[in-house]
Amino acid sequence: MMHDILELNRPPRAAFVDMPIGHPFGRPFDPAGQLAVLRDVLSLLATAREPGRVVDLPHGWGEPFTFTPGQRR
Amino acid sequence: MAPIEYIPIMKAYYQSAGLGDYPLYEPSGDAWTPLAKPLAECHIALICSAGISCRDQKPFRPHGHDDYSVREVPVGTPAADLTINYDYFDHRDADADVNVLFPLALLRQLAGEGFLGGVCPTAYAMGIGRWRDPATPERLLGEVAEDLARRCREQGADAVLLVPG
Secondary structure, three states: OOHHHHHHHOOOOEEEEEOOOOOOOOOOOOHHHHHHHHHHHHHHHHHOOOOOOEEEEEEEOOOOOOOOOOOOO | OOOOOHHHHHHHHHHHOOOOOOOOOOOOOOOOOOOOOOHHHOEEEEEEOOOEEEOOOOOOOOOOEOOOOEEEEEOOOOHHHEEEOOOOOOOHHHHHOHHHOOOHHHHHHHHHHOOOOEEOOEEEEEOOOEOOOOOHHHHHHHHHHHHHHHHHHHOOOOEEEEEOO
């Protein structure tokens, strides 16, 4: 959700999905979409070869969104 | 769509809210442990920092700060027994379907399918809130992280899924 913060923090394995804050696994009542994100995230455990690299997963919100601290969408 | 740049937004917000500089963490080195077994044999622990708690637990403060407390969430907890206490982000979708943020049921499903070896019996939820105490980063990365790592190891975790709030 926060690409620039992941780049800075450099966790051992990091997956980025272009989703609004509060939606790391996607939209509500979309179990297929949520599971697809989760499978790809967990797969990094096996496929990642070096720390600190942010992997951009092919899962997005599908429409533009913005972020204002403390404000609802 | 280019990813939103959160750091400048949060820096400006902290300044305008009188919170001082937005605290940023930069590691001095890289932590890395190769996965020791196939993913299908791994037990995964879940840790989420989105201010989630069970309804029968002490809730996190909606606008809390420097909160190092941890809520233990049993792996079989029904979604209806979970609540999001934070008021820092829009969680109306997660209120309706907690799986968008706290994928405990999804992890159980993947374990049932054999994608994972299993899910650790206890998940952990935190609601740190804003960092106002200069000691918070050191405490989080030191004693809090070490305690959580110990708890996960004691449950037989092979890896941890960290989900931010």
